[in-house]
Amino acid sequence: MNEEYALELIEKGRRVDGRKFDEWRKIEIVPNIVKNAEGSASVKFGETEVIAGVKLEIGEPFPDTPNEGILVVNAEFSPIASPDFEAGPPGEDAIELARIVDRGIRSSKCIKLEELCLEPGKKVWCVFVDIHIINHKGNLLDASALASLAALLNTKIPKIEGEKILRGEFEKNLPVQFKPINVSVCKIKGNFLVDPTLEEEEIAEVKLSLSVRDDDVICAMQKQGSGELKAEEVEKIMDIAIEKSKEIRKMV
Amino acid sequence: MSEKREIVLPGEFLCEKAGRKVGSGAYFEGEKVFARVIGIPNIKENEVSVIPLAGAYIPKVGDRIIGKILSVEISGWMVDINSPYVAFLPLAEGVSEFVDISKTDISRYFDVDDIIFCTVSKVTKDKTVQVSMKSIGSRKLHGGVLIKVNPNKVPRIIGKGGSMINIIKNKTGCEIYTGRNGYIWIKGENKSKAIEAILTVEKESHVIGLTEKIEKMLG
Amino acid sequence: MAKSEVKLLIDGKRLDGRLPGEMRKVEMKVDVVSRADGSAMVKFGNTVAIAAVYGPRPLYPKYLQEAKSGILRCRYNMVPFSVVERKNPGPDRRSIELSKVIRLALEPAIFLEEFPKATIDIFVEILQADGSTRVTGINAASLALASAGIPMKDLVTACSVGKIEDTLILDLSGIEDNNSECDMAFAMMPSKEKITLLQMDGTLKKEEVKKLMEMAKDACAKIYEMQKNAIKEKYR
Numbered sequence: 261m262n263e264e265y266a267l268e269l270i271e272k273g274r275r276v277d278g279r280k281f282d283e284w285r286k287i288e289i290v291p292n293i294v295k296n297a298e299g300s301a302s303v304k305f306g307e308t309e310v311i312a313g314v315k316l317e318i319g320e321p322f323p324d325t326p327n328e329g330i331l332v333v334n335a336e337f338s339p340i341a342s343p344d345f346e347a348g349p350p351g352e353d354a355i356e357l358a359r360i361v362d363r364g365i366r367s368s369k370c371i372k373l374e375e376l377c378l379e380p381g382k383k384v385w386c387v388f389v390d391i392h393i394i395n396h397k398g399n400l401l402d403a404s405a406l407a408s409l410a411a412l413l414n415t416k417i418p419k420i421e422g423e424k425i426l427r428g429e430f431e432k433n434l435p436v437q438f439k440p441i442n443v444s445v446c447k448i449k450g451n452f453l454v455d456p457t458l459e460e461e462e463i464a465e466v467k468l469s470l471s472v473r474d475d476d477v478i479c480a481m482q483k484q485g486s487g488e489l490k491a492e493e494v495e496k497i498m499d500i501a502i503e504k505s506k507e508i509r510k511m512v
Numbered sequence: 513m514s515e516k517r518e519i520v521l522p523g524e525f526l527c528e529k530a531g532r533k534v535g536s537g538a539y540f541e542g543e544k545v546f547a548r549v550i551g552i553p554n555i556k557e558n559e560v561s562v563i564p565l566a567g568a569y570i571p572k573v574g575d576r577i578i579g580k581i582l583s584v585e586i587s588g589w590m591v592d593i594n595s596p597y598v599a600f601l602p603l604a605e606g607v608s609e610f611v612d613i614s615k616t617d618i619s620r621y622f623d624v625d626d627i628i629f630c631t632v633s634k635v636t637k638d639k640t641v642q643v644s645m646k647s648i649g650s651r652k653l654h655g656g657v658l659i660k661v662n663p664n665k666v667p668r669i670i671g672k673g674g675s676m677i678n679i680i681k682n683k684t685g686c687e688i689y690t691g692r693n694g695y696i697w698i699k700g701e702n703k704s705k706a707i708e709a710i711l712t713v714e715k716e717s718h719v720i721g722l723t724e725k726i727e728k729m730l731g
Numbered sequence: 732m733a734k735s736e737v738k739l740l741i742d743g744k745r746l747d748g749r750l751p752g753e754m755r756k757v758e759m760k761v762d763v764v765s766r767a768d769g770s771a772m773v774k775f776g777n778t779v780a781i782a783a784v785y786g787p788r789p790l791y792p793k794y795l796q797e798a799k800s801g802i803l804r805c806r807y808n809m810v811p812f813s814v815v816e817r818k819n820p821g822p823d824r825r826s827i828e829l830s831k832v833i834r835l836a837l838e839p840a841i842f843l844e845e846f847p848k849a850t851i852d853i854f855v856e857i858l859q860a861d862g863s864t865r866v867t868g869i870n871a872a873s874l875a876l877a878s879a880g881i882p883m884k885d886l887v888t889a890c891s892v893g894k895i896e897d898t899l900i901l902d903l904s905g906i907e908d909n910n911s912e913c914d915m916a917f918a919m920m921p922s923k924e925k926i927t928l929l930q931m932d933g934t935l936k937k938e939e940v941k942k943l944m945e946m947a948k949d950a951c952a953k954i955y956e957m958q959k960n961a962i963k964e965k966y967r
Contacts, residue, residue, distance in 0.1 A: 262657075269704070294813065294858055294859050295861075296815050307765045311810075313811065317816075317817060340764055340767060340783035341783075343766065390820065392858075396766055521962060521963075548883060550880060565880065565966070566768075567881065568768070568786070568788075568880070596849040638798050639847050
């Protein structure tokens with residue numbers, strides 16, 4: 261509804277909520293929000309809210325990585341979060357979001373999957389990260405990635421007795437060695453905006469998301485939207501993302 | 513500073529019927545009248561109703577509203593009126609001159625995304641809605657920006673006899689049209705100030721001294 | 732209901748220290764999802780439910796529309812990490828049945844005739860499950876409907892009651908739910924004294940059914956006050 265207005269303001273160098281182009285909304289992270297999960301966190305970027313939960317199950321490793329644990333990331337765009345979300349299996353947006361978050365965690369080697377092997381070739385820990393959108397007010401991707409990371413950081417591995425998992429009794433923390441942070445940047449009329457709101461996402465010509473690791477290495481990139489980017493613009497966005505990722509990493 | 517407003521909830525007892533007319537927002541069972549929406553009770557000698565604090569806009573005949581053209585049909589236009597119900601603007605209610613539809617493309621009068629200030633002229637039992645541009649003051653609104661507010665807050669945004677909205681218009685020099693359906697159209701250099709003021713009234717509608725606060729805010 | 736070896740009552744107290752007729756700690760908050768027309772979060776002990784309402788809104792496809800009245804649609808869903816053993820996302824048979832009973836618990840209270848051809852959509856998400864999720868969801872949905880301005884005859888209030896080791900109890904936790912001789916889900920419009928949900932699983936004599944319904948009614952009266960306070964809190 262307020263898209264024309266948002267565009268007018270941006271052309272004048274301002275945003276509807278008064279933020280600078282490279283400013284995050286108020287970010288709130290609440291770890292351990294769900295007791296039945298092995299790890300969990302709720303993250304708010306302004307009014308956008310996402311909850312991520314981590315459950316650990318025992319399973320068979322993939323044949324090509326017999327000594328590594330398994331990571332599965334799933335996202336639900338719950339119909340509570342927006343009038344445009346329908347009940348049903350994940351659509352292309354939910355699937356894309358889950359896969360981007362997965363790439364950020366996997367490529368960065370955030371989780372030491374080699375330490376999740378119970379019996380080589382036979383039994384490993386499977387780490388299920390379930391992302392659940394609670395309220396959609398823009399930038400679900402960065403909020404989901406942060407919620408997933410925050411949840412993994414407080415995930416504990418349960419004790420095992422023979423074949424049984426002793427839920428509620430823990431052996432140690434999930435081995436996490438890096439904190440990859442996702443930063444999405446929108447291009448609107450030649451301006452680059454960080455942490456877009458719902459209206460800003462609608463009017464953006466193109467969006468580029470990057471997952472940045474602690475050592476400024478880029479672990480994942482995804483261009484979204486039907487617009488185009490020049491190489492210099494990609495470089496500019498990378499610089500913005502690397503700088504902005506540091507602000508978020510301090511919070512988690 | 514908040515006024516203590518007595519809010520009623522669905523199911524709360526309001527009063528004995530005692531010959532009163534039971535208006536919107538209330539219902540009766542036998543001789544007892546209850547609230548049926550969340551709102552402010554309005555109990556008078558010969559009528560009882562509840563002024564709702566929330567809820568979608570359900571069109572009523574006579575409402576002055578703002579609509580956005582959704583599609584151009586053969587003899588009229590479908591109009592988005594911020595309601596679960598879409599309205600229809602018939603050709604004869606939109607244009608005063610004679611139009612030969614076999615020769616004319618009527619989008620020259622109203623096209624998709626055009627914004628109009630109009631009146632609800634008909635609402636049937638199954639909520640088929642018709643609007644008209646024939647009432648005085650109805651017009652197409654050019655340029656400007658359209659915003660959406662909670663339709664139940666519109667009376668507060670307008671104020672008694674227009675007191676609130678006139679302050680905002682005068683202090684910002686903007687042209688403002690308020691639709692009973694929650695669509696508001698603003699045009700002018702200072703529209704961001706006007707929009708900020710309107711959204712503040714929407715959020716703090718229950719606060720006493722709001723008029724003074726808005727005056728101060730607009731300087 | 733399987734007879735269990737788990738002792739649920741020790742010296743007249745339940746595993747979490749409660750007396751048989753005692754409810755868990757209840758928390759209620761409205762407006763937790765700003766995109767929705769109405770929303771609420773309700774907690775009974777460790778069971779946490781969020782409900783969001785969208786509507787009245789246009790209903791598509793058109794053949795689903797009712798010319799004379801609106802319809803109510805409801806979806807009950809448990810988040811994968813809400814339970815001890817991860818639940819695969821998506822509806823299972825239990826969720827589908829619960830979606831239906833929750834809808835029918837709320838429908839009698841809503842003036843659907845006001846909204847021909849439209850739909851009111853209710854979504855209940857269980858974020859954490861420790862027994863009595865459907866009644867927690869109904870309490871949240873009721874708040875969400877009222878704060879969305881949907882016209883209703885009354886709020887709908889719900890609770891669970893049951894029997895463990897020959898003792899009648901109120902507000903079953905997860906372990907009690909799984910090991911009870913009987914559990915009953917109950918919902919009503921408190922000021923109309925009309926019951927809109929009654930589900931029972933287990934074995935009960937007629938007198939026990941009456942006693943449990945009395946217990947549920949009394950509990951609902953208390954929960955009703957909490958619901959009213961939660962909404963009025965928003966306007967203070």
